[in-house]
Amino acid sequence: MSQTVDRALSILPLLAGGPADLGQVADRLGVHKSTALRLLRTLHEHGLVYRQSDHRYRLGARLFALAQEAMENLDVREIAHPHLVRLNEQCGHTVHLAVYDDDEVLYIDKVDSRYPVRMYSRIGKPVALTVAAVAKLLLADLPAPQRRALAEKLDYPSYTPRSTPNADAYLQELARVREQGWAADLGGHEESINCVAAPVRGADGRVAAAMSVSAPNVVVTADELLTLLPLVRRTADAISAEYSGRTPVTEHP
Amino acid sequence: MSQTVDRALSILPLLAGGPADLGQVADRLGVHKSTALRLLRTLHEHGLVYRQSDHRYRLGARLFALAQEAMENLDVREIAHPHLVRLNEQCGHTVHLAVYDDDEVLYIDKVDSRYPVRMYSRIGKPVALTVAAVAKLLLADLPAPQRRALAEKLDYPSYTPRSTPNADAYLQELARVREQGWAADLGGHEESINCVAAPVRGADGRVAAAMSVSAPNVVVTADELLTLLPLVRRTADAISAEYSGRTPVTEHP
DNA sequence: TCGGCCTGTTGCGTTCTGTGCAACGTCCAT
DNA sequence: ATGGACGTTGCACAGAACGCAACAGGCCGA
Numbered sequence: 001m002s003q004t005v006d007r008a009l010s011i012l013p014l015l016a017g018g019p020a021d022l023g024q025v026a027d028r029l030g031v032h033k034s035t036a037l038r039l040l041r042t043l044h045e046h047g048l049v050y051r052q053s054d055h056r057y058r059l060g061a062r063l064f065a066l067a068q069e070a071m072e073n074l075d076v077r078e079i080a081h082p083h084l085v086r087l088n089e090q091c092g093h094t095v096h097l098a099v100y101d102d103d104e105v106l107y108i109d110k111v112d113s114r115y116p117v118r119m120y121s122r123i124g125k126p127v128a129l130t131v132a133a134v135a136k137l138l139l140a141d142l143p144a145p146q147r148r149a150l151a152e153k154l155d156y157p158s159y160t161p162r163s164t165p166n167a168d169a170y171l172q173e174l175a176r177v178r179e180q181g182w183a184a185d186l187g188g189h190e191e192s193i194n195c196v197a198a199p200v201r202g203a204d205g206r207v208a209a210a211m212s213v214s215a216p217n218v219v220v221t222a223d224e225l226l227t228l229l230p231l232v233r234r235t236a237d238a239i240s241a242e243y244s245g246r247t248p249v250t251e252h253p
Numbered sequence: 254m255s256q257t258v259d260r261a262l263s264i265l266p267l268l269a270g271g272p273a274d275l276g277q278v279a280d281r282l283g284v285h286k287s288t289a290l291r292l293l294r295t296l297h298e299h300g301l302v303y304r305q306s307d308h309r310y311r312l313g314a315r316l317f318a319l320a321q322e323a324m325e326n327l328d329v330r331e332i333a334h335p336h337l338v339r340l341n342e343q344c345g346h347t348v349h350l351a352v353y354d355d356d357e358v359l360y361i362d363k364v365d366s367r368y369p370v371r372m373y374s375r376i377g378k379p380v381a382l383t384v385a386a387v388a389k390l391l392l393a394d395l396p397a398p399q400r401r402a403l404a405e406k407l408d409y410p411s412y413t414p415r416s417t418p419n420a421d422a423y424l425q426e427l428a429r430v431r432e433q434g435w436a437a438d439l440g441g442h443e444e445s446i447n448c449v450a451a452p453v454r455g456a457d458g459r460v461a462a463a464m465s466v467s468a469p470n471v472v473v474t475a476d477e478l479l480t481l482l483p484l485v486r487r488t489a490d491a492i493s494a495e496y497s498g499r500t501p502v503t504e505h506p
Numbered sequence: 507t508c509g510g511c512c513t514g515t516t517g518c519g520t521t522c523t524g525t526g527c528a529a530c531g532t533c534c535a536t
Numbered sequence: 537a538t539g540g541a542c543g544t545t546g547c548a549c550a551g552a553a554c555g556c557a558a559c560a561g562g563c564c565g566a
Contacts, residue, residue: 016326022544075271257524508566
């Protein structure tokens with residue numbers, strides 16, 4: 001829409017493939033050298049482009065800094081919330097959003113069940129790592145050494161007979177979760193409560209958060225809950241798409 | 254230098270701090286809303302800016318993709334080479350550049366000593382991990398678990414009486430190297446050869462490569478070689494600065 | 507339900523800014 | 537020396553970006 005900016009921004013992907021000199025940039029943009037020079041200088045002043053000693057240009061450090069800063073300021077909860085609400089409207093059960101932080105998994109958002117019987121949980125509360133479906137997803141994405149180290153370090157309380165008994169069983173479960181791309185907790189924490197969960201991934205493909213639907217047996221059986229899996233995964237994928245900023249084309253209304 | 258591009262690029266750091274709507278962007282740029290809209294649309298078309306469902310703008314995924322691609326296409330050797338040559342001209346000794354890759358450390362560039370007595374080495378040759386100064390620098394920067402796992406897995410050949418004897422001693426040495434920001438190998442690989450080395454860091458602060466100066470005892474003593482340390486570190490820092498694209502202001506001649 | 511308000515969007519005339527040209531400077535290789 | 541390749545500068549013109557003003561749509565309170 002804006003010719004000058006358009007041209008300037010076209011330089012960035014061009015330089016991403018490797019350094020280029022003024023002539024090359026001008027040619028590939030289809031503009032005069034003096035024009036390319038002015039654009040490059042502007043990019044340079046903003047630190048997006050760096051001029052190396054051989055007079056060739058390449059992408060600058062500011063780009064990395066910006067990308068990193070944007071990463072940190074991305075608020076999953078803010079983006080996910082409307083999706084959680086919509087999911088809750090569709091299935092009626094309690095919906096949770098959780099993140100991993102410093103060897104813990106925390107609920108950071110929640111939409112309560114619309115059924116009279118609700119499960120207890122609190123935003124900000126640490127999650128039972130060894131059994132919760134969201135914890136499995138988040139830990140399954142850690143680098144292998146860290147995952148192993150953490151699994152060894154954990155306690156494995158027997159909340160119910162179906163709780164994960166020990167580190168070996170847990171690592172095996174994490175491997176399966178990693179493989180299948182979703183997780184469940186069928187009565188592993190509280191006898192009568194089941195969950196299904198799916199991961200939210202960032203632009204780098206890493207799991208940034210996990211989302212789950214929970215319901216007590218008295219409302220739906222475990223099998224019934226599992227039929228919601230496709231819906232849960234679709235919702236998580238939608239959040240991932242928005243969170244990672246991946247949208248083929250966004251229409252301007 | 255180019256007003257339009259200048260304004261457009263000023264939007265990026267503005268959005269890095271968090272999402273903003275059209276009015277906020279226009280205000281902070283000091284331009285009319287319609288102008289801000291046009292700029293944002295152009296940024297959007299290039300994927301640098303993403304428009305979330307609440308009509309607010311934030312930095313887009315393309316930024317990450319660009320940064321990543323640029324990272325991958327950065328060639329340390331190309332950037333470092335002139336610096337290595339200059340260092341060689343200043344001190345006369347053999348200069349090496351090495352990187353870490355898949356549990357190995359490889360020499361990727363070399364400038365031969367100008368003294369008649371040269372040490373043997375070959376570009377592409379794997380380095381003796383347990384003793385070489387460059388290897389210590391590169392391994393010292395690995396995440397702690399990976400560093401420990403690798404140290405346990407290694408053999409510790411007794412090239413000389415001063416070779417690192419075992420994993421514990423090695424980890425201790427790595428900790429010191431990490432602390433002091435440089436490394437040495439005083440006759441640990443070949444009895445009569447000493448090295449001092451310094452790290453090259455990328456934009457993220459991680460060690461991307463390591464550079465060393467090596468000389469046999471018959472040319473200079475270990476003590477004399479160590480006097481070169483400031484020069485070696487300065488050179489490595491210069492490479493780091495250029496590699497990471499960090500330059501406060503680059504003059505336009 | 508209506509009416510005001512806020513925010514984003516559009517079309518257009520004016521003007522300022524970006525453009526390409528041509529000439530110059532510099533470095534390197536012949 | 538001399539040619540060529542490349543980056544750089546100043547300038548006149550044209551066109552592109554600017555801001556204005558009017559429109560559209562959603563939201564909230566009356």
